[in-house]
Amino acid sequence: MSEVCFRTVQSDEDVALLDEALRCLSADLGDDHIAGHDALTTALRGACPSAHGIVALKGAALCGAVLFSPVFSTVRGAPGLYVSDLWVSDEARGMGLGPRLLASAARRAGQLWGANWLTLAVYHTSPRSRRFYERLGFKADTGASVMKLGAEGLGQLMRDAG
Template identity: 50%
Template sequence: MTVSIRTAGPDDMPALSEALARLSADLGDDHRAGEAELAAALSRGVARAQIAGDVPSGLALYSPVFSTVAGGAGLYVSDLWVAEGARGRGLGRRLLAAAAADARREWEALFLTLAVYEYSRAARAFYERLGFAPVTGQTRMMLSEAGFAALEGER
């Protein structure tokens, strides 16, 4: 049986939050965005999500990005999760495809970017099978929440 994939809406926040918490636990990450933060991000259009199944067996959470080098908009997939029992059946690929199609409609997206943990060999192999390649000559950098607030205060 094929699992249906749909764009997450307001009623999906509890399930979306729970699935993202499971992903964070699987990765050993902190999990700071709960239902309220997710609902706010989705309602403001700073994030969108594709969700698989009524009791989620997978999800993709993504945001718009713009690149002058690429010449247009793209999507940044911040989170891709497939439940352990649903892995190996193409659901991750289908979730990324649904996110890409949605981003093409919403933002006229031309590309997809994401980050993968260096220790996650299985995830990296999955992305490479789909045609993803490391971006050479670039290092992903991030300004912490405290650094962001300090920078904002300098305006």
């Protein structure tokens, strides 16, 4: 693969590229895509960003992206990063771009908040993705279940618990 440029998402142009990549990922997975340019801009900017992004470009062509956030584990006693989204274009698959994006995110998280471990979730309907992560040394956490509380439930919790 000729030279690929990894760029931390900061400009509006980069946010648009990240949004494009995440829309492609959502389409690949059959997911709804609700977060658009405005939501990403809000998450990526400000005094305490809730997310960080890196885009990979080959020339002007978007070929990959990663979106990640800080997380802290009392079990590990250290900060880490949660990779919520990793996308590589069909044209760039098999060329080592996925591991390079993950490494770029880990380096950036290490610089920003001292992250020294990484976590992510893999859909059960995506065995190819699971095999990719296993080849990199990821292990399934069989002792935990991912549980989510949506906006409506979170609002109800805050109202009920004062």
